[in-house]
Amino acid sequence: MKKKYISVLALACLFSASAMAQQKITGVVKDAQGEPVLGALVTTVGHPTEKSITDQKGVFTLNANQGEYIEIVYADSQKKRVWVKGESLEICLEDLDTYTENRSKLQSGREQTQAVSTLSGEKIANNSTFNVGNSLYGMLPGLIVKQNTGWTDGATLMVRGGGSQSSQSPLIVVDGIPRTLDYLNMLEVESISVLKDGAATALWGTRGANGVVVVTTKRGQYNRRDIDVNYTYGMGLPINQPEFVDGVTYAQMRNEALYYDGLSLEYDATAFDAFRNGSNPDAFPNVDWMGTALRDYTTNHQLNLTFRGGGKRVRYYTAINYKNDQGILDTDLVNSTGRYDAQFKKYRLDARMNLDIDVTDYTRVALNMFGLLHENNRPRESEANIFGNLFHVPSGAFPIRTTNGYWGSNNIFKINPIAEIAENGYFRTDERMLQSDLRIYQDLSPVTKGLKAEVGISYDNSAVYQETGTQEYEYEALTVIPGAVLGEYEILRNVGGEEKALSISNGGLNSQFMRLVIDGRVGYDRAFGLHAVNGNLMYRQESYTPLGRNNSRKRQSVIFTGGYNYDNRYLVDVVVNYSGTSVLSDGDKFRTYPAISAAWVLSNESFWKNASNVIDYFKIRASWGRSGNDNIAYDLDERYWVSCGGGLFKDTPAGFGGLHAGNLAVSNLDIELADKYNFGIDMRLFNRLSLTADAFYDKRTNTLISASNLYSSVIGTGIPQLNMGETNSKGLDLGLNWEDKVGENFKYYVGGTFSYLRTCIDENGEGYKPYDYLYKKGDRIGQLYGLEAIGYFRDETDIANSPKQMFSSVRPGDIKYKDQNGDGKIDSYDEVAIGHSSSIPGIYYGINLGFEYKGFGIDAVFQGAGQYSRMLNTQSVYWPLRNNNSNLSKWYLEDRVRWTEDTKGVATAPRLTTLDNANNFRNSTEWLENGAFFKLRNLNIYYNLPKKWISSMKMDQCQVYLRGNNLFSLDHVKYLNCEDLSINYPDLMSVFVGVNINF
Numbered sequence: 001m002k003k004k005y006i007s008v009l010a011l012a013c014l015f016s017a018s019a020m021a022q023q024k025i026t027g028v029v030k031d032a033q034g035e036p037v038l039g040a041l042v043t044t045v046g047h048p049t050e051k052s053i054t055d056q057k058g059v060f061t062l063n064a065n066q067g068e069y070i071e072i073v074y075a076d077s078q079k080k081r082v083w084v085k086g087e088s089l090e091i092c093l094e095d096l097d098t099y100t101e102n103r104s105k106l107q108s109g110r111e112q113t114q115a116v117s118t119l120s121g122e123k124i125a126n127n128s129t130f131n132v133g134n135s136l137y138g139m140l141p142g143l144i145v146k147q148n149t150g151w152t153d154g155a156t157l158m159v160r161g162g163g164s165q166s167s168q169s170p171l172i173v174v175d176g177i178p179r180t181l182d183y184l185n186m187l188e189v190e191s192i193s194v195l196k197d198g199a200a201t202a203l204w205g206t207r208g209a210n211g212v213v214v215v216t217t218k219r220g221q222y223n224r225r226d227i228d229v230n231y232t233y234g235m236g237l238p239i240n241q242p243e244f245v246d247g248v249t250y251a252q253m254r255n256e257a258l259y260y261d262g263l264s265l266e267y268d269a270t271a272f273d274a275f276r277n278g279s280n281p282d283a284f285p286n287v288d289w290m291g292t293a294l295r296d297y298t299t300n301h302q303l304n305l306t307f308r309g310g311g312k313r314v315r316y317y318t319a320i321n322y323k324n325d326q327g328i329l330d331t332d333l334v335n336s337t338g339r340y341d342a343q344f345k346k347y348r349l350d351a352r353m354n355l356d357i358d359v360t361d362y363t364r365v366a367l368n369m370f371g372l373l374h375e376n377n378r379p380r381e382s383e384a385n386i387f388g389n390l391f392h393v394p395s396g397a398f399p400i401r402t403t404n405g406y407w408g409s410n411n412i413f414k415i416n417p418i419a420e421i422a423e424n425g426y427f428r429t430d431e432r433m434l435q436s437d438l439r440i441y442q443d444l445s446p447v448t449k450g451l452k453a454e455v456g457i458s459y460d461n462s463a464v465y466q467e468t469g470t471q472e473y474e475y476e477a478l479t480v481i482p483g484a485v486l487g488e489y490e491i492l493r494n495v496g497g498e499e500k501a502l503s504i505s506n507g508g509l510n511s512q513f514m515r516l517v518i519d520g521r522v523g524y525d526r527a528f529g530l531h532a533v534n535g536n537l538m539y540r541q542e543s544y545t546p547l548g549r550n551n552s553r554k555r556q557s558v559i560f561t562g563g564y565n566y567d568n569r570y571l572v573d574v575v576v577n578y579s580g581t582s583v584l585s586d587g588d589k590f591r592t593y594p595a596i597s598a599a600w601v602l603s604n605e606s607f608w609k610n611a612s613n614v615i616d617y618f619k620i621r622a623s624w625g626r627s628g629n630d631n632i633a634y635d636l637d638e639r640y641w642v643s644c645g646g647g648l649f650k651d652t653p654a655g656f657g658g659l660h661a662g663n664l665a666v667s668n669l670d671i672e673l674a675d676k677y678n679f680g681i682d683m684r685l686f687n688r689l690s691l692t693a694d695a696f697y698d699k700r701t702n703t704l705i706s707a708s709n710l711y712s713s714v715i716g717t718g719i720p721q722l723n724m725g726e727t728n729s730k731g732l733d734l735g736l737n738w739e740d741k742v743g744e745n746f747k748y749y750v751g752g753t754f755s756y757l758r759t760c761i762d763e764n765g766e767g768y769k770p771y772d773y774l775y776k777k778g779d780r781i782g783q784l785y786g787l788e789a790i791g792y793f794r795d796e797t798d799i800a801n802s803p804k805q806m807f808s809s810v811r812p813g814d815i816k817y818k819d820q821n822g823d824g825k826i827d828s829y830d831e832v833a834i835g836h837s838s839s840i841p842g843i844y845y846g847i848n849l850g851f852e853y854k855g856f857g858i859d860a861v862f863q864g865a866g867q868y869s870r871m872l873n874t875q876s877v878y879w880p881l882r883n884n885n886s887n888l889s890k891w892y893l894e895d896r897v898r899w900t901e902d903t904k905g906v907a908t909a910p911r912l913t914t915l916d917n918a919n920n921f922r923n924s925t926e927w928l929e930n931g932a933f934f935k936l937r938n939l940n941i942y943y944n945l946p947k948k949w950i951s952s953m954k955m956d957q958c959q960v961y962l963r964g965n966n967l968f969s970l971d972h973v974k975y976l977n978c979e980d981l982s983i984n985y986p987d988l989m990s991v992f993v994g995v996n997i998n999f
Contacts, residue, residue: 100193128302221310260912365441381421584630690735835928
């Protein structure tokens with residue numbers, strides 16, 4: 001009994017001593033602009049019950065011991081730890097305090113030893129584009145963003161060029177789960193981080209090789225309430241569109257092409273007059289297909305409602321977003337039947353809820369829910385076919401409708417572009433999606449200080465249903481035949497097709513997927529004086545199951561991370577990731593992905609004090625890490641029987657299919673491996689200029705490539721792929737940002753990003769080549785290849801005295817090529833590397849700048865690229881009249897000097913031809929164009945109404961704005977977007993006007 005009293009007395013003394021050592025700390029938390037931060041959570045590290053929430057003035061009070069850490073967390077986006085030194089603290093949350101969550105590992109910019117670029121959501125909130133990817137041009141060093149012009153296409157993202165021969169797309173992670181950017185709204189984004197080096201991507205194991213883009217959505221805030229209403233009206237104006245010649249010009253140029261082909265002419269002076277005066281529209285029409293099919297602009301509406309706030313225990317962020325987009329097709333045309341609307345249209349309604357509940361001082365529950373309803377409508381024909389028809393059918397081919405009232409057609413072009421839009425039906429998809437995450441965080445400090453655990457489960461389900469409305473129409477195919485008398489023509493008419501009423505088919509599922517992720521973590525994070533250590537042990541498994549066979553993916557990983565920090569000067573992090581993927585062979589599915597990184601914060605050294613007035617923050621970093629890429633097909637390690645042609649059997653011969661052995665199985669199947677090395681610096685000068693720079697080297701091995709060039713076909717069966725591909729990438733990323741304030745009313749910023757990248761193919765399995773210049777090893781990924789054009793054949797004598805052209809017969813005016821190997825003929829052995837890569841620019845940069853004065857402000861984002869090449873090989877636009885199934889754009893007539901007998905001395909384009917002419921229409925320097933460009937990606941002009949105007953309406957802020965996307969481009973490509981030369985939905989310049997109100 002006596003011992004019991006002694007124990008109780010000892011414990012009482014211990015707690016009493018602890019209480020005596022603690023003191024009341026008072027502090028103020030401000031942001032980078034010096035404004036107080038409301039709702040920041042301040043806790044004593046290791047004592048979760050000791051916490052405080054900053055008030056309207058940013059003030060907090062809590063108990064803490066001298067020499068302990070206190071941690072400030074704001075809106076789950078910024079985190080800072082400071083030593084308790086004295087009873088009064090003033091804390092500033094800066095950009096360096098924005099943290100990245102990488103597989104539950106949280107690190108702010110000050111703590112990071114890896115190469116990670118982070119962008120605040122505020123930087124893209126002034127952009128009204130529908131897709132988050134389209135707001136990232138030039139905004140993050142190391143992230144290459146390429147524009148696509150399709151109706152449903154977002155931008156293409158690459159981290160440091162991707163670095164692989166097989167694929168370049170990075171992994172996209174939203175709130176810790178692999179997801180697409182397509183469903184995000186700009187206003188929901190808290191931050192976007194790009195994980196670039198091996199130390200950051202090793203945590204993603206089998207999926208990290210191409211880099212990772214991590215998006216964090218907004219969450220609630222303590223002790224505050226915000227209601228935000230945002231409405232935007234937008235218009236899209238078509239730009240970079242080809243102009244095609246009219247009917248009479250087409251007829252004249254076709255005659256010219258026939259003449260130089262050595263064929264009979266098709267049109268005479270009477271026909272030319274008929275094209276001009278419209279006297280015979282069936283035989284000699286003059287149709288503006290693009291002008292008839294398209295209207296001058298598109299329209300769209302966006303409405304966003306957000307509710308953000310919380311109390312002492314519960315925090316919430318809720319967003320409701322509505323968008324619609326009415327497409328570019330002529331309104332009367334798509335409603336011509338009165339039964340359906342074939343317009344390109346998008347309707348989208350989504351809602352997001354992020355909820356955080358502090359169940360106890362030690363337990364927190366986070367619940368994320370996202371739901372989406374999305375309807376997409378278009379004509380029954382695909383986007384590519386609709387615009388392909390509009391591009392390829394000449395104005396002089398046939399009328400929209402014949403004089404007999406039928407849709408026009410002929411036996412060459414056949415498809416009537418307008419009829420395919422107006423009376424061919426529609427195609428509609430309806431998407432339903434649910435994304436849900438539940439995570440429980442448990443502080444285990446009562447067990448031991450610094451110990452934490454968490455467990456989470458995520459489930460996503462998406463289903464896309466389709467509906468097809470089919471309608472058919474009658475057409476009249478016209479064949480014009482010259483009459484017996486010169487200038488007279490006969491029209492043969494053949495009515496085809498069938499007039500059918502609209503029939504609707506609900507085709508069921510168009511696509512579907514389910515994603516399940518389960519993970520757990522035990523972590524330890526504690527400081528012992530100047531020494532801080534942390535460690536995490538994580539388990540994760542995920543499955544992704546779409547429609548179809550052999551499409552599912554299952555992955556599993558066990559990860560250890562450890563970190564050490566001495567006095568915020570010397571930092572070391574290690575990762576060991578043991579990850580498996582279902583695409584590898586049974587019994588051999590797991591690989592180990594280690595990483596190590598370190599940093600030295602020189603500005604925290606005592607010897608740096610004299611330089612701190614100029615360079616107030618300076619850190620150097622170095623890292624190495626390994627990750628993989630499991631984007632390969634299933635069952636490559638198995639050999640199967642596959643279908644093949646059979647034979648005729650039985651007394652009455654009948655055809656029967658057969659089976660034969662497929663390709664040989666891949667031996668020792670593996671996935672691509674990336675070893676990434678990085679050296680970087682982070683600096684801040686004059687407390688205004690932030691600079692980050694990284695030099696990197698990325699070595700890829702084990703890439704799965706075709707081995708067909710390495711083995712003779714005498715083997716008698718299909719050759720397997722081999723894990724022997726190798727590439728390397730090296731380069732430099734640079735980011736700069738200057739922010740300052742002049743007086744009380746004027747603030748401004750200027751920032752920029754720059755990336756230099758050089759990719760190199762080390763091994764591609766190309767086998768033996770008879771000439772060294774034919775090897776593609778050592779060249780860039782995406783390098784263009786072709787013949788070297790040296791002019792045009794002047795006459796038959798010139799042809800006879802030149803190397804023989806093996807691709808097709810040639811005539812005067814055709815392209816002449818250099819005989820690279822001197823064998824007296826031009827063939828594939830004369831193709832060489834020309835220009836630069838057509839897929840990955842060697843130089844990529846961005847400039848962002850802006851200012852605000854007394855509520856009026858402007859923000860602008862410019863972006864450019866260099867060491868980038870394009871091949872002008874788009875049918876009808878740059879390659880005209882070919883094979884009698886192509887149109888002719890004005891580019892060939894006005895922007896080039898085509899070869900004729902009169903222009904042979906100054907020609908800059910080959911002769912016109914109606915034939916296939918494989919000699920002219922192939923990759924060569926003739927069609928090579930400089931792909932470098934400089935674009936104004938986004939412009940935002942706004943005005944914040946004065947407080948005295950809006951306070952009576954209970955508004956905290958009211959902003960009106962005018963915005964524009966894709967406003968101008970300085971480039972070398974005419975008529976099409978220099979980044980996307982495909983035939984599809986028009987490139988649009990977008991203009992938005994809107995209002996944002998905050999309560």
